[in-house]
Amino acid sequence: MNKLYIFLKYFFIVVWTVFVVAPFLWALTTSFKDFQSVNGGVTYIPWVDFEPNLEGWKVLIKSPAKGGVDIIEPYFNSLFVTCTASLISIILGTLSAYALSRYTFKAGFVKNNDITFFFISQRIMPPIVLSIPFFLFLSSINLLDSLTGLIVVYIVLLMPIAVWIMVDFFNKVPREIDETALIDGCNPYQAFLKVVLPNSIPGLIVAGMFCIIFGWIDFFFAFILTFTEVQLLPVKIVALNSSVTPWWSLSASALVSVAPLIIVAFIVERYLSKGNLSGAIK
Amino acid sequence: MDLVANNLSYKPDDQYHLNEVSFNFKEGNLYTILGRTLSGKTTLLKTIAGLLTPDSGEIEFDGKNFLKIPVWERNVAMVYQQFINYPHLNVFENIAFPLKQRKIDQSIINEKVMDALKSVGLLGYENRKIQELSGGQQQRVSLARSLVKNAKILLLDEPLVNLDYKLREQLRDEFKNLFSKGLADETILIYSTTDPRETMELNGEVIVLDEGKVLQVGPAKEIFENPNSLKVAEISNDPPMNIIEAKISDNQIRFEGIDVEAPQHLSKLTEDGLKIGLRSSDIQLNENGHEFEVELAEISGSETLLHLKRGDTKIIVSIEEVLNFKIHDKVKINFKIDRAYAFHADGKLASSPFGGLNG
Numbered sequence: 001m002n003k004l005y006i007f008l009k010y011f012f013i014v015v016w017t018v019f020v021v022a023p024f025l026w027a028l029t030t031s032f033k034d035f036q037s038v039n040g041g042v043t044y045i046p047w048v049d050f051e052p053n054l055e056g057w058k059v060l061i062k063s064p065a066k067g068g069v070d071i072i073e074p075y076f077n078s079l080f081v082t083c084t085a086s087l088i089s090i091i092l093g094t095l096s097a098y099a100l101s102r103y104t105f106k107a108g109f110v111k112n113n114d115i116t117f118f119f120i121s122q123r124i125m126p127p128i129v130l131s132i133p134f135f136l137f138l139s140s141i142n143l144l145d146s147l148t149g150l151i152v153v154y155i156v157l158l159m160p161i162a163v164w165i166m167v168d169f170f171n172k173v174p175r176e177i178d179e180t181a182l183i184d185g186c187n188p189y190q191a192f193l194k195v196v197l198p199n200s201i202p203g204l205i206v207a208g209m210f211c212i213i214f215g216w217i218d219f220f221f222a223f224i225l226t227f228t229e230v231q232l233l234p235v236k237i238v239a240l241n242s243s244v245t246p247w248w249s250l251s252a253s254a255l256v257s258v259a260p261l262i263i264v265a266f267i268v269e270r271y272l273s274k275g276n277l278s279g280a281i282k
Numbered sequence: 283m284d285l286v287a288n289n290l291s292y293k294p295d296d297q298y299h300l301n302e303v304s305f306n307f308k309e310g311n312l313y314t315i316l317g318r319t320l321s322g323k324t325t326l327l328k329t330i331a332g333l334l335t336p337d338s339g340e341i342e343f344d345g346k347n348f349l350k351i352p353v354w355e356r357n358v359a360m361v362y363q364q365f366i367n368y369p370h371l372n373v374f375e376n377i378a379f380p381l382k383q384r385k386i387d388q389s390i391i392n393e394k395v396m397d398a399l400k401s402v403g404l405l406g407y408e409n410r411k412i413q414e415l416s417g418g419q420q421q422r423v424s425l426a427r428s429l430v431k432n433a434k435i436l437l438l439d440e441p442l443v444n445l446d447y448k449l450r451e452q453l454r455d456e457f458k459n460l461f462s463k464g465l466a467d468e469t470i471l472i473y474s475t476t477d478p479r480e481t482m483e484l485n486g487e488v489i490v491l492d493e494g495k496v497l498q499v500g501p502a503k504e505i506f507e508n509p510n511s512l513k514v515a516e517i518s519n520d521p522p523m524n525i526i527e528a529k530i531s532d533n534q535i536r537f538e539g540i541d542v543e544a545p546q547h548l549s550k551l552t553e554d555g556l557k558i559g560l561r562s563s564d565i566q567l568n569e570n571g572h573e574f575e576v577e578l579a580e581i582s583g584s585e586t587l588l589h590l591k592r593g594d595t596k597i598i599v600s601i602e603e604v605l606n607f608k609i610h611d612k613v614k615i616n617f618k619i620d621r622a623y624a625f626h627a628d629g630k631l632a633s634s635p636f637g638g639l640n641g
Contacts, residue, residue, distance in 0.1 A: 009416075050632075131380055153397070174364065174366065176362050176366045177365060177366060177368065178425075179328075179331075179353075179360075180360070180362070180366050180367075180368075181368075182332075182333065182353040182354050182361065183331055183333075183353060183354075183356075183360050184379055184380035184383055184427070184431070185354050185355075185380055185383035185384060186383060187354050187510055190383075191352075193372075196352060198370040199368070199369055199370050201370075274448050
């Protein structure tokens with residue numbers, strides 16, 4: 001029984017690992033292949049099956065004049081836009097979520113839950129519905145094709161995620177903790193900053209992770225709201241495709257674009273395994 | 283420095299949480315607020331702390347209008363029934379928190395925190411995480427945090443209710459020691475509880491609260507001996523006082539076909555709708571007694587609680603030993619009738635064996 005359990009456990013771990021890791025390995029080897037090695041039958045092992053070269057990677061940093069696509073600037077644009085928008089979303093979203101969790105708002109029939117739903121409803125609408133108003137809005141304030149404009153739009157898209165996660169989280173932090181902080185001499189701002197926030201780090205991390213993921217992978221708005229001045233990574237990668245599909249540079253770009261998310265995942269995983277995500281609040 | 287409240291009312295929904303509550307608390311005293319759950323105890327304590335603003339009424343402390351002072355400047359301390367601590371801080375940091383907030387010198391903080399740890403018996407635990415402590419230890423930390431501030435008003439909201447029986451006993455004794463040990467010289471200590479036994483042991487001034495209303499105020503002994511109404515008699519006894527609808531005539535108390543000779547303090551009450559109150563401990567098993575049927579027998583600790591029935595009359599008897607009964611068993615009981623209370627039809631005390639409103 002016990003042996004069977006151990007066997008099955010490792011069996012599934014192995015299967016799952018292959019399932020997860022194989023595409024990455026495949027992309028990694030493909031990124032070093034040339035036209036011949038990709039199209040001339042299946043090849044697996046570098047130096048044995050095919051002669052690796054750096055052409056796929058070089059395309060990513062060569063200027064367009066030399067036949068490359070130069071993703072360096074879009075890459076940093078994407079990093080900048082995602083991080084800034086996520087950070088602002090988390091700050092604003094956490095503050096709104098705290099207010100929604102702790103105070104009662106009433107404006108006619110509009111109450112706390114309606115306000116929370118209003119935030120979430122922004123994510124329920126298909127992006128295409130939002131694209132026209134966003135386009136007109138940005139063009140009216142002259143922010144089309146600019147990093148600032150993209151950050152504004154991403155805040156609108158990401159803040160609901162932060163509000164949603166954090167309202168739920170704050171609702172689980174007992175009010176008595178805030179009250180105790182007040183009794184112990186904190187004013188409401190200090191109570192929030194010194195007591196509630198430090199106990200909400202797990203929630204902040206989860207919310208931050210979702211914001212970064214959704215911001216980083218967005219193609220639709222990045223495509224519609226930018227033209228020539230500013231480009232983000234997902235849009236630039238699409239530009240790689242031509243009459244001959246360049247599998248090697250596509251693989252390379254896939255790897256570099258997934259890299260930040262893997263780093264985020266590792267940080268969160270470290271945090272999780274330290275046991276900090278659970279049991280902070282009983 | 284007295285804490286005086288006048289006609290505090292708080293009605294957030296269609297029920298009063300506080301209904302015209304007034305009191306005058308003097309420094310150096312222990313006050314126990316006794317009431318069932320949802321009687322407004324926590325609301326009252328939160329109002330004193332400043333976490334709630336009453337709809338009407340006034341609170342004055344040291345001659346100043348307390349309602350105008352925000353919570354964080356009131357210098358009160360509060361212990362909740364849930365073990366509320368700061369989960370992100372360790373034991374030492376938790377207790378030091380209110381002192382740090384006052385920007386006190388670190389060396390003084392260290393000294394005071396160590397003193398507080400010592401007085402709650404948690405020396406050596408200062409670097410533990412809160413989550414690693416048991417419920418009783420967590421509650422000690424939160425008590426230490428409220429002691430360390432030297433607050434003028436110390437509020438304890440059912441601090442023992444979430445602890446298991448043994449710890450409760452132990453902490454209750456420690457509380458008594460702490461409270462009697464000088465701490466209270468200029469502190470107003472307000473302790474809320476649902477447990478009559480706790481109230482009697484703490485032996486302070488008792489305020490009986492029900493549905494937001496103050497029913498009776500007086501020393502614990504007085505509340506126990508002369509509850510001014512049926513409600514108070516129910517609230518201040520555990521199990522609640524037995525209430526028997528009876529009639530007194532010809533010096534006999536009559537109910538359910540039983541005649542018991544009325545003691546002197548009850549003999550003159552001949553009105554209709556009279557209710558006789560008898561504590562569960564004032565009824566005994568007796569071979570020559572009156573027959574009742576067992577509805578339920580609970581064993582709690584070393585005590586047996588018998589729920590008995592005869593006609594429409596239901597009573598609870600507590601027996602100081604563990605006995606096994608089956609449902610529908612017949613038992614015979616006797617009443618220590620000279621310890622019986624009588625209440626008027628409207629619930630007011632008519633007569634008590636301890637001389638309250640005699641005759």
